[in-house]
Amino acid sequence: MSCDCHTDFPNIFLPREAEIVRADQVTASEKHFTLKMKDGKPMEYNPGQILEVSVHGFGEIPIGFASSPTRKNTFDIVIRTVGRVSTAINKLGKGDSLFVRGPLGTGFSLEKLRGHPILIVAGGIGLCPTRSLIQYVLDRRDEFKSFKLFFGSKSPKDQLFLDDLAQWRGSEHVEYLETVDKGEEGWKGNVGVITTLFAKTKIDPDTRVIVCGPPIMYKFVMRELDKLGIPHDNVYVDLERRMKCGLGKCGHCQMNDKYVCFDGPVFSFKDIEHLEEAFS
Amino acid sequence: MSKKVTVASFDFTSCEGCQIELTNMGEHVFMGLLNHIEFVEFREAMSEKADAYDIALVEGSYSREIDRERLLEIRRKAKIVIAMGACATCGGINALKNHQNDWAENVYGDKASMPHLASAKALPISAVIKVDYELPGCPMNKEELVKVVNDLVHGKAPLIPDHPVCVECKARETVCRFELGDHCMGMVSRAGCGAPCPAHGIPCEGCRGFVSHPNYAALEKVLVEKAGFSRERAANKAQMFTSNYLEKLR
Amino acid sequence: MKSHFISDSDFSKFVESLIRSVRVVAPVAKKTKFSFETLESVSDLRLDYDVTILPPKKAIMPVKQELVRFNGNSIESAISAQDQVLLGVHFYDVKAIDMLDELFSQGHKDYNWLAYRQHTTIIASNVQKVSNRAFFASVGQGVQAKGHDGFLTKVSGGYVFDAISPKAEALVKQGTFKDASPAQVTEAKVANEKVLKECPETLKHSTEAVQKKVREAFKKEELWKQFSDQCFSCGSCNIVCPTCYCFDVQDEWNLDGTSGKRCRTWDGCMLGEFAQVSLGGGHTENFREERHTRFRHRMMRKATYLNDKLNGPACVGCGRCSSSCVPDIADPVKIINKIMEA
Numbered sequence: 001m002s003c004d005c006h007t008d009f010p011n012i013f014l015p016r017e018a019e020i021v022r023a024d025q026v027t028a029s030e031k032h033f034t035l036k037m038k039d040g041k042p043m044e045y046n047p048g049q050i051l052e053v054s055v056h057g058f059g060e061i062p063i064g065f066a067s068s069p070t071r072k073n074t075f076d077i078v079i080r081t082v083g084r085v086s087t088a089i090n091k092l093g094k095g096d097s098l099f100v101r102g103p104l105g106t107g108f109s110l111e112k113l114r115g116h117p118i119l120i121v122a123g124g125i126g127l128c129p130t131r132s133l134i135q136y137v138l139d140r141r142d143e144f145k146s147f148k149l150f151f152g153s154k155s156p157k158d159q160l161f162l163d164d165l166a167q168w169r170g171s172e173h174v175e176y177l178e179t180v181d182k183g184e185e186g187w188k189g190n191v192g193v194i195t196t197l198f199a200k201t202k203i204d205p206d207t208r209v210i211v212c213g214p215p216i217m218y219k220f221v222m223r224e225l226d227k228l229g230i231p232h233d234n235v236y237v238d239l240e241r242r243m244k245c246g247l248g249k250c251g252h253c254q255m256n257d258k259y260v261c262f263d264g265p266v267f268s269f270k271d272i273e274h275l276e277e278a279f280s
Numbered sequence: 281m282s283k284k285v286t287v288a289s290f291d292f293t294s295c296e297g298c299q300i301e302l303t304n305m306g307e308h309v310f311m312g313l314l315n316h317i318e319f320v321e322f323r324e325a326m327s328e329k330a331d332a333y334d335i336a337l338v339e340g341s342y343s344r345e346i347d348r349e350r351l352l353e354i355r356r357k358a359k360i361v362i363a364m365g366a367c368a369t370c371g372g373i374n375a376l377k378n379h380q381n382d383w384a385e386n387v388y389g390d391k392a393s394m395p396h397l398a399s400a401k402a403l404p405i406s407a408v409i410k411v412d413y414e415l416p417g418c419p420m421n422k423e424e425l426v427k428v429v430n431d432l433v434h435g436k437a438p439l440i441p442d443h444p445v446c447v448e449c450k451a452r453e454t455v456c457r458f459e460l461g462d463h464c465m466g467m468v469s470r471a472g473c474g475a476p477c478p479a480h481g482i483p484c485e486g487c488r489g490f491v492s493h494p495n496y497a498a499l500e501k502v503l504v505e506k507a508g509f510s511r512e513r514a515a516n517k518a519q520m521f522t523s524n525y526l527e528k529l530r
Numbered sequence: 531m532k533s534h535f536i537s538d539s540d541f542s543k544f545v546e547s548l549i550r551s552v553r554v555v556a557p558v559a560k561k562t563k564f565s566f567e568t569l570e571s572v573s574d575l576r577l578d579y580d581v582t583i584l585p586p587k588k589a590i591m592p593v594k595q596e597l598v599r600f601n602g603n604s605i606e607s608a609i610s611a612q613d614q615v616l617l618g619v620h621f622y623d624v625k626a627i628d629m630l631d632e633l634f635s636q637g638h639k640d641y642n643w644l645a646y647r648q649h650t651t652i653i654a655s656n657v658q659k660v661s662n663r664a665f666f667a668s669v670g671q672g673v674q675a676k677g678h679d680g681f682l683t684k685v686s687g688g689y690v691f692d693a694i695s696p697k698a699e700a701l702v703k704q705g706t707f708k709d710a711s712p713a714q715v716t717e718a719k720v721a722n723e724k725v726l727k728e729c730p731e732t733l734k735h736s737t738e739a740v741q742k743k744v745r746e747a748f749k750k751e752e753l754w755k756q757f758s759d760q761c762f763s764c765g766s767c768n769i770v771c772p773t774c775y776c777f778d779v780q781d782e783w784n785l786d787g788t789s790g791k792r793c794r795t796w797d798g799c800m801l802g803e804f805a806q807v808s809l810g811g812g813h814t815e816n817f818r819e820e821r822h823t824r825f826r827h828r829m830m831r832k833a834t835y836l837n838d839k840l841n842g843p844a845c846v847g848c849g850r851c852s853s854s855c856v857p858d859i860a861d862p863v864k865i866i867n868k869i870m871e872a
Contacts, residue, residue, distance in 0.1 A: 005610040005611065005612055006609075006610070006611045006612070006645065006649060007607065007609055007610050007611075009607070009609045009611070009641035009644070009645040010639070010641055011597070011598065011607035011608075011609050011641055011642065012638050012639070012640055012641070012642075013597040013598055013607075013642065013779075013792065014598055014605065014606070014607045015598075015605060017603065017605075029810060054781075054792075056600040056602075056603075056605065056781065056790065057600070057781050057782070057783045057790050058781055059779065059780060059781040059792070060779065060792075080810065081810060082807075082808045082809055082810035083808040083810075097603055099605060240807075241805070241807075241817060242804075242805050242806060242807045242817065244778065244779055245777070245779060245794075247637065247638040247640065248636075248637050248638065249633070249634065249637075249638070249640060249775070249777075250776055250777050250778070250779065250794070250797070251775070251776030251777075251797070251799060251804075252776070252778075252797075252804065252805060254799075254827075254831075254835075255817075256830070256835065257830075257834070257835035257836070262637055262638075276748050276749065277817070277818075
């Protein structure tokens with residue numbers, strides 16, 4: 001009997017195989033992976049976009065790119081061990097395979113950032129998705145005016161990308177300011193919440209600001225930005241929700257009428273500040 | 281997965297029906313599972329005893345102080361403890377007696393003083409030992425057990441649903457018991473069974489326990505208003521499998 | 531479009547022959563209710579049904595659907611669409627399928643819906659009996675059903691069949707159809723108009739007015755708490771809804787330990803876990819933790835959020851949510867009318 005099944009349809013849920021070319025345990029719960037597509041077709045994405053990463057039998061999770069598309073051939077992701085999938089991913093190492101779908105979602109609108117001073121405010125693991133933009137700005141430094149980066153962590157041992165931080169601390173291409181909520185022995189830097197960094201530098205009102213961190217952070221950072229008179233359409237936020245399909249279909253990440261995985265995760269603050277479910 | 285996962289099965293206050301379900305899986309499924317696991321202790325099917333195991337499946341409620349040491353020993357020997365079935369996860373039908381004093385006389389008559397009947401409240405085994413995963417149901421759902429063991433063999437934490445049975449009734453298009461003039465507890469009871477009871481004309485009695493946030497006040501209201509229960513009957517409805525939950529709610 | 535007529539006895543023969551050539555999904559009796567099932571015999575067919583428990587979308591996207599299959603390090607698509615005829619779909623359910631066609635096509639095209647949809651021929655049929663919670667006459671009046679290939683209307687002695695698409699014209703060749711007489715066409719028209727006057731429930735305001743006022747009611751926390759006081763968060767209203775399409779995605783292994791599948795399963799925004807994420811160490815964050823916030827989200831989705839994408843509300847007035855809700859608090863008509871009058 002002949003089968004009248006039709007199977008030649010594109011399937012947006014079908015992932016591609018990527019090889020782990022580097023894997024570093026960066027904190028007790030976070031692992032930093034560098035991936036390379038097995039089919040040779042490079043991943044072409046914008047800073048701030050996401051991809052779905054999966055392990056067969058465990059499932060998929062959405063993750064922001066942690067490297068800039070200006071770094072060719074490979075890309076980075078950072079996985080924090082929190083659930084079934086991330087636990088499975090963090091057991092993998094160099095030479096193992098991951099499966100990815102993407103790029104997905106809406107990243108940073110680079111044309112709106114070019115030609116302006118840039119301030120990135122990253123809290124905790126919020127440094128991972130913003131690292132794609134940080135690298136981009138550093139790689140195309142002459143496309144932007146001044147570049148400031150604020151990074152806040154719970155404690156020194158929670159800091160991510162230690163090699164990057166060491167480089168940024170002494171760099172003339174970025175004014176890097178960091179703080180920790182709680183210091184520990186040997187820490188000589190700032191102690192205090194991330195907003196305490198605003199008093200330590202002068203910020204041009206024409207600055208384009210990118211904010212990414214835990215939900216509580218947005219309210220306090222916005223208060224500082226309002227004091228500086230920075231218009232809300234010059235502020236971009238990179239949000240977290242329970243994303244599942246990454247395609248704007250399954251409904252889990254919906255925030256009022258927006259799908260964080262599709263309309264975001266990067267939003268202009270002005271576009272979502274009126275949404276009741278955005279920052280509550 | 282070169283080395284097989286070792287599994288041991290134990291029973292406490294129960295009918296041993298969950299362990300019987302283990303042997304009821306059907307040859308294909310059971311043999312398939314045996315490619316990955318090895319039973320090292322299982323009173324229903326073998327006489328050997330083991331000193332250590334990866335997974336302990338524990339059936340039955342904790343209702344006698346003398347069972348405490350045996351439970352602690354299982355915990356010491358097992359890497360993962362799974363409470364299996366309604367008795368082990370929520371006290372089960374045994375917990376009916378928690379509200380009565382004269383059950384021994386009523387059931388056993390002049391033999392009520394037999395020493396093994398001396399028992400306290402029927403409680404879930406989590407009252408004594410740390411339980412890693414709970415596999416609820418009376419009996420436990422054998423397909424779910426296969427899935428859970430398969431997950432654990434792969435090192436994946438199993439997912440036990442935390443939504444009400446209504447989801448599964450609707451999914452299989454069972455006509456609602458209330459629609460037929462009957463009552464049901466599916467709205468507050470944990471799904472994962474596939475909702476066989478309402479599909480076969482029996483109300484859900486909540487053998488898998490309550491969901492994390494049951495709206496019990498609303499259940500009492502519909503039992504009175506739609507199913508014609510007295511207020512008292514509605515208030516005590518959840519004593520069959522879920523009396524230990526009810527106690528926590530109050 | 532051409533109107534045909536087929537007699538009752540010829541219609542039975544036509545359906546019998548159809549069943550032998552293709553999978554036919556149609557309404558059949560289920561205790562006191564009805565459900566869409568694969569039709570095994572024309573004697574099971576109940577075109578006189580009022581409403582089915584689940585909407586016919588299940589024939590296109592089943593409750594649980596395989597998306598991809600894996601084996602070791604290889605992975606393949608599980609899309610495998612077969613031709614089918616969805617027979618006896620009421621116009622409100624056609625409208626709902628139209629909406630899902632639109633939503634699964636916008637942005638990323640989801641062929642796990644669209645492939646099955648493209649291989650489905652929809653033969654709609656007129657509502658012969660109005661269900662006791664229907665309000666299809668007063669919701670989304672500006673939106674017309676358009677995704678069906680043909681439309682059957684019961685008239686005396688048989689059916690008038692409007693063949694809309696070439697697929698329907700091809701079906702006509704398989705049965706003993708005649709041209710419908712002007713009187714039969716009129717009888718069909720009257721039947722379809724009459725049913726719009728028989729809905730037991732009515733929305734009293736326009737789509738636009740409802741969209742605006744319901745959206746503005748978002749912050750009336752007390753009102754939403756009142757509405758949802760008796761809510762079990764059981765998800766019944768979601769699962770039976772023809773326009774709900776949220777899903778969960780989970781992986782599972784086969785017993786061989788190396789192969790398995792990734793499936794999507796219908797999910798509901800009323801369920802407690804819907805917007806919950808794990809933070810690690812057993813901690814979770816739930817973006818809609820309180821019952822009333824989920825209850826509100828459902829109403830917002832039905833009456834406001836998707837309106838711009840669909841040119842109307844994401845509700846077709848089938849009344850399934852109202853009748854499936856045990857405490858009877860899910861009825862959009864009661865909720866919306868109350869908000870409008872507040």
